[in-house]
Amino acid sequence: MQLTFTRPDDWHLHVRDGAGLQSVISATARCFGRAIIMPNLKPPVVTIADALAYRERIIAALPADSAFQPLMTLYLTDNTRIADIEQLSQTPEVVAVKYYPAGATTNSDAGVTDLRNVWGVLEAMQDAGIPLLIHGEVTASSVDVFDREYMFIRHILDPLLEAFPTLKVVLEHITTSEAVDFVRAGEDRLAATITAHHLLMNRNALFTGGIRPHHYCLPVLKREIHRETLVDAAISGSPRFFLGTDSAPHPRQAKESACGCAGMYSAPIAIELYAEIFEQMNALDKLEAFASFYGPDFYGLPRNSEQITLQKTDWTLPESFNFGEDQVIPLRAGKTIHWQLESAS
Numbered sequence: 001m002q003l004t005f006t007r008p009d010d011w012h013l014h015v016r017d018g019a020g021l022q023s024v025i026s027a028t029a030r031c032f033g034r035a036i037i038m039p040n041l042k043p044p045v046v047t048i049a050d051a052l053a054y055r056e057r058i059i060a061a062l063p064a065d066s067a068f069q070p071l072m073t074l075y076l077t078d079n080t081r082i083a084d085i086e087q088l089s090q091t092p093e094v095v096a097v098k099y100y101p102a103g104a105t106t107n108s109d110a111g112v113t114d115l116r117n118v119w120g121v122l123e124a125m126q127d128a129g130i131p132l133l134i135h136g137e138v139t140a141s142s143v144d145v146f147d148r149e150y151m152f153i154r155h156i157l158d159p160l161l162e163a164f165p166t167l168k169v170v171l172e173h174i175t176t177s178e179a180v181d182f183v184r185a186g187e188d189r190l191a192a193t194i195t196a197h198h199l200l201m202n203r204n205a206l207f208t209g210g211i212r213p214h215h216y217c218l219p220v221l222k223r224e225i226h227r228e229t230l231v232d233a234a235i236s237g238s239p240r241f242f243l244g245t246d247s248a249p250h251p252r253q254a255k256e257s258a259c260g261c262a263g264m265y266s267a268p269i270a271i272e273l274y275a276e277i278f279e280q281m282n283a284l285d286k287l288e289a290f291a292s293f294y295g296p297d298f299y300g301l302p303r304n305s306e307q308i309t310l311q312k313t314d315w316t317l318p319e320s321f322n323f324g325e326d327q328v329i330p331l332r333a334g335k336t337i338h339w340q341l342e343s344a345s
Protein backbone atom coordinates (compact mmCIF):
# COMPACT_ATOMS: atom_id res chain seq x y z
CA MET A 1 0.00 0.00 0.00
CA GLN A 2 1.15 3.53 -0.59
CA LEU A 3 -0.16 6.97 0.17
CA THR A 4 0.58 10.06 -1.90
CA PHE A 5 -0.52 13.44 -0.69
CA THR A 6 0.35 17.12 -0.53
CA ARG A 7 3.66 17.81 1.19
CA PRO A 8 2.93 18.51 4.87
CA ASP A 9 4.28 21.25 7.16
CA ASP A 10 5.26 21.06 10.82
CA TRP A 11 3.56 23.82 12.80
CA HIS A 12 5.66 23.35 15.97
CA LEU A 13 9.32 22.37 15.82
CA HIS A 14 12.56 22.72 17.79
CA VAL A 15 15.77 22.49 15.76
CA ARG A 16 18.24 24.07 18.26
CA ASP A 17 21.35 25.82 16.94
CA GLY A 18 24.99 25.27 15.95
CA ALA A 19 26.18 21.67 15.53
CA GLY A 20 22.90 20.30 16.92
CA LEU A 21 20.93 22.20 14.26
CA GLN A 22 23.24 20.82 11.59
CA SER A 23 22.52 17.28 12.81
CA VAL A 24 18.71 17.44 13.00
CA ILE A 25 17.47 19.79 10.29
CA SER A 26 17.51 17.20 7.48
CA ALA A 27 15.20 14.91 9.44
CA THR A 28 12.51 17.58 9.07
CA ALA A 29 13.49 18.90 5.63
CA ARG A 30 13.30 15.38 4.09
CA CYS A 31 9.53 15.52 4.51
CA PHE A 32 8.07 18.85 5.54
CA GLY A 33 7.86 21.89 3.27
CA ARG A 34 7.87 24.41 6.11
CA ALA A 35 8.06 24.41 9.88
CA ILE A 36 7.30 26.89 12.61
CA ILE A 37 10.65 27.19 14.37
CA MET A 38 10.39 27.58 18.13
CA PRO A 39 12.46 30.43 19.55
CA ASN A 40 13.55 28.89 22.88
CA LEU A 41 17.27 29.00 22.21
CA LYS A 42 19.72 30.02 24.91
CA PRO A 43 19.52 33.04 24.81
CA PRO A 44 16.03 33.13 23.26
CA VAL A 45 15.13 34.61 19.87
CA VAL A 46 13.59 37.89 21.01
CA THR A 47 14.14 40.45 18.25
CA ILE A 48 13.44 40.41 14.53
CA ALA A 49 17.19 40.64 13.97
CA ASP A 50 17.69 37.51 16.14
CA ALA A 51 15.01 35.66 14.18
CA LEU A 52 16.39 36.62 10.77
CA ALA A 53 19.92 35.63 11.80
CA TYR A 54 18.65 32.30 13.16
CA ARG A 55 16.77 31.74 9.89
CA GLU A 56 19.99 32.25 7.93
CA ARG A 57 21.76 29.67 10.12
CA ILE A 58 18.94 27.17 9.51
CA ILE A 59 19.05 27.73 5.76
CA ALA A 60 22.85 27.34 5.79
CA ALA A 61 22.47 24.00 7.61
CA LEU A 62 20.06 22.57 5.00
CA PRO A 63 21.13 20.08 2.33
CA ALA A 64 22.04 21.97 -0.86
CA ASP A 65 18.96 20.96 -2.88
CA SER A 66 16.43 21.53 -0.09
CA ALA A 67 13.46 23.86 -0.63
CA PHE A 68 12.51 23.68 3.06
CA GLN A 69 11.36 27.03 4.48
CA PRO A 70 11.75 27.87 8.17
CA LEU A 71 8.91 30.05 9.47
CA MET A 72 10.36 32.08 12.30
CA THR A 73 8.85 33.13 15.63
CA LEU A 74 9.73 35.65 18.32
CA TYR A 75 9.94 34.67 21.96
CA LEU A 76 7.55 36.88 23.93
CA THR A 77 9.18 38.38 27.03
CA ASP A 78 8.18 41.00 29.55
CA ASN A 79 10.32 43.39 27.47
CA THR A 80 9.07 42.66 23.93
CA ARG A 81 8.70 45.99 22.13
CA ILE A 82 5.53 47.09 20.40
CA ALA A 83 7.68 48.59 17.64
CA ASP A 84 9.02 45.11 16.84
CA ILE A 85 5.50 43.75 16.51
CA GLU A 86 4.54 46.61 14.20
CA GLN A 87 7.54 45.79 12.03
CA LEU A 88 6.40 42.18 11.62
CA SER A 89 3.94 43.12 8.88
CA GLN A 90 6.96 44.00 6.72
CA THR A 91 8.85 40.83 7.76
CA PRO A 92 7.21 37.83 6.09
CA GLU A 93 10.00 35.53 7.35
CA VAL A 94 8.68 35.91 10.92
CA VAL A 95 5.11 34.69 11.21
CA ALA A 96 4.19 34.41 14.89
CA VAL A 97 5.07 35.14 18.51
CA LYS A 98 5.50 32.39 21.12
CA TYR A 99 4.29 32.77 24.67
CA TYR A 100 5.97 30.61 27.30
CA PRO A 101 4.80 31.24 30.83
CA ALA A 102 8.11 31.79 32.68
CA GLY A 103 9.42 28.45 33.93
CA ALA A 104 6.84 26.28 32.13
CA THR A 105 9.28 24.17 30.10
CA THR A 106 12.76 23.79 28.59
CA ASN A 107 14.51 27.18 28.19
CA SER A 108 11.50 29.19 29.31
CA ASP A 109 13.15 31.24 32.07
CA ALA A 110 12.89 34.40 29.95
CA GLY A 111 9.15 33.85 29.43
CA VAL A 112 6.35 36.16 30.46
CA THR A 113 5.96 36.51 34.23
CA ASP A 114 2.58 38.24 34.03
CA LEU A 115 0.43 38.82 30.96
CA ARG A 116 -0.24 42.38 32.13
CA ASN A 117 3.37 43.12 31.22
CA VAL A 118 2.67 42.42 27.54
CA TRP A 119 -0.83 43.87 27.18
CA GLY A 120 0.27 46.53 24.67
CA VAL A 121 2.20 43.96 22.67
CA LEU A 122 -0.85 41.70 22.48
CA GLU A 123 -2.95 44.64 21.30
CA ALA A 124 -0.42 45.32 18.57
CA MET A 125 -0.46 41.64 17.57
CA GLN A 126 -4.23 41.63 17.45
CA ASP A 127 -4.20 44.73 15.24
CA ALA A 128 -1.59 43.27 12.91
CA GLY A 129 -3.15 39.78 12.73
CA ILE A 130 -0.01 38.11 14.15
CA PRO A 131 -0.83 34.74 15.77
CA LEU A 132 0.09 34.13 19.40
CA LEU A 133 1.40 30.58 19.89
CA ILE A 134 0.87 29.43 23.45
CA HIS A 135 2.56 26.90 25.70
CA GLY A 136 -0.59 26.40 27.74
CA GLU A 137 0.48 25.32 31.20
CA VAL A 138 0.36 27.19 34.49
CA THR A 139 3.59 27.04 36.41
CA ALA A 140 2.61 27.20 40.08
CA SER A 141 4.28 24.27 41.84
CA SER A 142 1.12 23.80 43.89
CA VAL A 143 -0.81 22.75 40.77
CA ASP A 144 -0.70 19.04 39.94
CA VAL A 145 1.51 18.51 36.88
CA PHE A 146 -1.31 16.66 35.08
CA ASP A 147 -3.72 19.58 35.65
CA ARG A 148 -1.50 22.39 34.40
CA GLU A 149 -2.99 22.60 30.92
CA TYR A 150 -6.55 22.54 32.17
CA MET A 151 -5.80 25.24 34.76
CA PHE A 152 -4.13 27.38 32.11
CA ILE A 153 -7.15 27.19 29.84
CA ARG A 154 -9.51 28.09 32.61
CA HIS A 155 -7.58 30.82 34.37
CA ILE A 156 -5.37 32.33 31.66
CA LEU A 157 -6.51 31.44 28.14
CA ASP A 158 -10.23 31.97 28.52
CA PRO A 159 -9.84 35.50 29.96
CA LEU A 160 -7.10 36.27 27.42
CA LEU A 161 -9.38 35.43 24.49
CA GLU A 162 -12.08 37.57 26.00
CA ALA A 163 -9.75 40.52 26.47
CA PHE A 164 -8.49 40.23 22.88
CA PRO A 165 -11.56 39.30 20.86
CA THR A 166 -9.84 39.04 17.48
CA LEU A 167 -6.33 37.90 18.46
CA LYS A 168 -5.34 34.74 16.56
CA VAL A 169 -4.21 32.02 18.95
CA VAL A 170 -2.71 28.55 18.54
CA LEU A 171 -2.79 26.42 21.67
CA GLU A 172 0.31 24.34 21.09
CA HIS A 173 0.75 20.59 21.64
CA ILE A 174 -2.60 20.02 23.35
CA THR A 175 -2.83 17.00 25.64
CA THR A 176 -6.24 16.98 27.33
CA SER A 177 -9.89 16.53 26.50
CA GLU A 178 -10.47 19.92 28.16
CA ALA A 179 -8.22 21.51 25.54
CA VAL A 180 -10.00 19.70 22.70
CA ASP A 181 -13.40 20.78 24.01
CA PHE A 182 -12.23 24.35 24.50
CA VAL A 183 -10.84 24.65 20.97
CA ARG A 184 -13.91 23.01 19.46
CA ALA A 185 -16.21 25.40 21.28
CA GLY A 186 -14.10 28.42 20.37
CA GLU A 187 -14.10 30.73 17.41
CA ASP A 188 -12.27 30.26 14.12
CA ARG A 189 -9.38 32.42 15.30
CA LEU A 190 -8.47 29.69 17.82
CA ALA A 191 -6.64 26.51 16.73
CA ALA A 192 -4.43 23.81 18.24
CA THR A 193 -1.48 21.68 17.21
CA ILE A 194 -1.29 17.99 18.13
CA THR A 195 1.92 15.96 18.37
CA ALA A 196 2.35 12.38 17.17
CA HIS A 197 3.51 11.28 20.61
CA HIS A 198 0.38 12.57 22.35
CA LEU A 199 -1.72 10.71 19.77
CA LEU A 200 0.19 7.45 20.27
CA MET A 201 0.99 7.26 23.98
CA ASN A 202 -0.66 7.76 27.33
CA ARG A 203 1.11 8.37 30.62
CA ASN A 204 1.73 4.67 31.21
CA ALA A 205 4.48 5.05 28.59
CA LEU A 206 6.47 7.03 31.17
CA PHE A 207 6.63 4.05 33.51
CA THR A 208 6.67 0.89 31.38
CA GLY A 209 8.92 -1.48 33.36
CA GLY A 210 10.78 1.48 34.87
CA ILE A 211 11.12 5.20 34.33
CA ARG A 212 11.32 6.15 30.64
CA PRO A 213 13.08 9.49 30.29
CA HIS A 214 12.70 9.56 26.51
CA HIS A 215 8.93 9.62 26.95
CA TYR A 216 9.08 12.71 29.14
CA CYS A 217 7.96 15.92 27.50
CA LEU A 218 5.91 18.94 28.43
CA PRO A 219 3.00 19.05 28.56
CA VAL A 220 3.45 15.58 30.04
CA LEU A 221 1.58 12.57 28.60
CA LYS A 222 -1.91 12.20 30.07
CA ARG A 223 -4.46 9.45 30.75
CA GLU A 224 -5.77 7.19 27.97
CA ILE A 225 -9.12 8.99 27.85
CA HIS A 226 -7.30 12.21 26.91
CA ARG A 227 -5.28 10.44 24.21
CA GLU A 228 -8.50 9.08 22.73
CA THR A 229 -10.04 12.54 22.64
CA LEU A 230 -6.97 13.97 20.93
CA VAL A 231 -7.17 11.24 18.29
CA ASP A 232 -10.84 12.03 17.72
CA ALA A 233 -9.95 15.70 17.22
CA ALA A 234 -7.09 14.93 14.84
CA ILE A 235 -9.21 12.69 12.60
CA SER A 236 -12.38 14.78 12.94
CA GLY A 237 -11.80 16.89 9.85
CA SER A 238 -12.04 20.05 11.90
CA PRO A 239 -9.70 22.61 10.36
CA ARG A 240 -8.75 23.93 13.78
CA PHE A 241 -6.59 20.91 14.71
CA PHE A 242 -3.40 20.45 12.75
CA LEU A 243 0.02 18.83 12.79
CA GLY A 244 2.79 20.12 15.06
CA THR A 245 5.39 17.56 16.05
CA ASP A 246 7.06 19.43 18.92
CA SER A 247 10.10 17.36 17.98
CA ALA A 248 12.55 18.56 20.65
CA PRO A 249 16.02 16.96 20.53
CA HIS A 250 18.23 16.86 23.62
CA PRO A 251 21.63 15.22 24.16
CA ARG A 252 21.23 11.70 25.51
CA GLN A 253 22.91 12.59 28.83
CA ALA A 254 20.52 15.48 29.45
CA LYS A 255 17.55 13.10 29.24
CA GLU A 256 19.10 10.07 30.97
CA SER A 257 19.99 11.87 34.17
CA ALA A 258 18.90 12.33 37.77
CA CYS A 259 16.89 15.33 36.53
CA GLY A 260 16.10 14.53 32.93
CA CYS A 261 14.88 17.36 30.74
CA ALA A 262 11.62 17.49 28.78
CA GLY A 263 11.33 16.84 25.06
CA MET A 264 10.95 13.95 22.60
CA TYR A 265 12.83 13.73 19.31
CA SER A 266 10.36 12.56 16.65
CA ALA A 267 11.48 14.34 13.47
CA PRO A 268 13.06 11.27 11.77
CA ILE A 269 9.72 9.42 11.90
CA ALA A 270 7.16 12.17 12.39
CA ILE A 271 4.91 11.81 9.36
CA GLU A 272 5.32 8.04 9.59
CA LEU A 273 3.93 8.06 13.14
CA TYR A 274 0.98 10.24 12.21
CA ALA A 275 0.23 7.81 9.35
CA GLU A 276 0.38 4.93 11.85
CA ILE A 277 -2.25 6.40 14.14
CA PHE A 278 -4.51 7.60 11.30
CA GLU A 279 -4.31 4.09 9.80
CA GLN A 280 -5.14 2.49 13.16
CA MET A 281 -8.26 4.64 13.22
CA ASN A 282 -9.17 3.85 9.62
CA ALA A 283 -8.83 7.54 8.88
CA LEU A 284 -5.96 7.76 6.40
CA ASP A 285 -8.27 9.82 4.20
CA LYS A 286 -8.15 12.56 6.87
CA LEU A 287 -4.36 12.70 7.14
CA GLU A 288 -3.67 15.06 4.23
CA ALA A 289 -5.90 17.84 5.49
CA PHE A 290 -4.58 17.54 9.06
CA ALA A 291 -0.95 17.47 7.93
CA SER A 292 -0.97 19.68 4.85
CA PHE A 293 -4.07 21.91 4.59
CA TYR A 294 -5.37 23.20 7.91
CA GLY A 295 -2.05 24.65 9.11
CA PRO A 296 -1.38 26.90 6.12
CA ASP A 297 -5.10 27.79 5.94
CA PHE A 298 -5.02 29.03 9.54
CA TYR A 299 -1.80 30.97 9.05
CA GLY A 300 -3.05 32.48 5.78
CA LEU A 301 -0.24 30.87 3.77
CA PRO A 302 -0.53 28.91 0.52
CA ARG A 303 -0.73 25.13 0.74
CA ASN A 304 2.32 23.29 -0.61
CA SER A 305 2.05 22.24 -4.23
CA GLU A 306 4.44 19.24 -4.22
CA GLN A 307 3.54 15.77 -2.98
CA ILE A 308 5.12 13.09 -0.82
CA THR A 309 4.63 9.33 -0.89
CA LEU A 310 4.53 7.02 2.12
CA GLN A 311 4.96 3.27 1.65
CA LYS A 312 3.38 0.79 4.04
CA THR A 313 6.47 -1.23 4.90
CA ASP A 314 8.28 -2.26 8.09
CA TRP A 315 11.78 -0.98 8.78
CA THR A 316 13.89 -0.48 11.89
CA LEU A 317 14.76 2.94 13.24
CA PRO A 318 18.37 3.38 14.47
CA GLU A 319 18.95 3.38 18.24
CA SER A 320 20.40 6.88 18.11
CA PHE A 321 21.41 9.73 15.84
CA ASN A 322 24.36 12.11 15.97
CA PHE A 323 23.53 15.40 17.65
CA GLY A 324 26.55 17.67 17.37
CA GLU A 325 29.22 16.07 19.56
CA ASP A 326 26.51 14.06 21.33
CA GLN A 327 23.87 11.51 20.50
CA VAL A 328 20.10 11.98 20.52
CA ILE A 329 17.76 9.07 21.20
CA PRO A 330 14.70 9.30 18.96
CA LEU A 331 11.20 8.26 19.84
CA ARG A 332 10.81 4.55 18.91
CA ALA A 333 14.60 4.03 19.03
CA GLY A 334 15.54 0.64 17.60
CA LYS A 335 11.89 -0.22 17.03
CA THR A 336 9.90 -1.13 13.96
CA ILE A 337 8.31 1.70 12.01
CA HIS A 338 5.39 0.78 9.77
CA TRP A 339 5.46 3.54 7.18
CA GLN A 340 8.36 4.88 5.16
CA LEU A 341 8.70 8.13 3.29
CA GLU A 342 9.50 7.22 -0.26
CA SER A 343 9.90 10.05 -2.62
CA ALA A 344 9.09 13.63 -3.32
CA SER A 345 7.88 14.81 -6.68
Ligand code: NCD
Nearest residue numbers: 014105106217218248262263
Ligand atom coordinates in the same frame (compact mmCIF):
# COMPACT_ATOMS: atom_id res chain seq x y z
C1 NCD B 1 10.51 21.56 24.45
C2 NCD B 1 12.01 21.75 24.30
O1 NCD B 1 12.77 20.82 24.62
O2 NCD B 1 12.46 22.81 23.82
N1 NCD B 1 10.28 20.49 25.35
C3 NCD B 1 9.14 19.74 25.43
O3 NCD B 1 9.04 18.92 26.33
N2 NCD B 1 8.19 19.86 24.56
C4 NCD B 1 9.87 22.82 24.91
C5 NCD B 1 8.38 22.81 24.77
O4 NCD B 1 7.84 22.88 23.65
O5 NCD B 1 7.72 22.73 25.79
Ligand code: ZN
Nearest residue numbers: 014038246248
Ligand atom coordinates in the same frame (compact mmCIF):
# COMPACT_ATOMS: atom_id res chain seq x y z
ZN1 ZN C 1 7.76 22.76 21.80
